[in-house]
Each structure stands twice: as structure tokens, then as C-alpha cells.
Amino acid sequence: MSYQKSVRRITVPLGCTEHINIARDNFKSLYEIFAKISRSPNSERNKLHIAQFEVMSMNHLFKSLGNGEKDGFSNGSYYKKST
Helix, strand or coil, X not given: CCHHHCCCCCCCCCCCHHHHHHHHHHHHHHHHHHHXXXXXXXXXXXXXXXXHHHHXXXXXXXXXXXXXXXXXXXXXXXECCEC
């Protein structure tokens, strides 16, 4: 699978109220990252690659935190064994 066809969306676990707080804080952070990307002097193609990487990272972070990982990093990219 090529990088351009990898994760292009974010899965947000919403199993408890703590997940809402995690989403709130991390979406604020992602907004700030996207603001920097849009203002950067990079080409449109590079901006898309950077944004896709950030989405992939945030998707992985949400799933890890949803599984109860304290640091937000785990070996898997699944939330409760689902994709």
C-alpha cells in the first residue's frame, strides 16, 4: 500500500466521557498543526503529505488512548481489536 493511500481519516473512540476530553484536547492541537501547515511555504503536494502524516499520527494516538495506553503509543493501531 502506498503512503498516499494510507490513513486519511480519524477514528475517535467515544466509549466514555474521558474520550471526549481526549478528543477535545487533541483536536485543538491538530487545528494548530493544520494552521501551521497551511501557512507554510511548502508546495501543495508537500502540505498534503505532511497533513496526511499528522492525521495518521492522530488516528493512532486516539486509538491508543482509547485502549487505555497512558502514553498514547501502542504496538497496534486498533481500537478494541476493530479497525
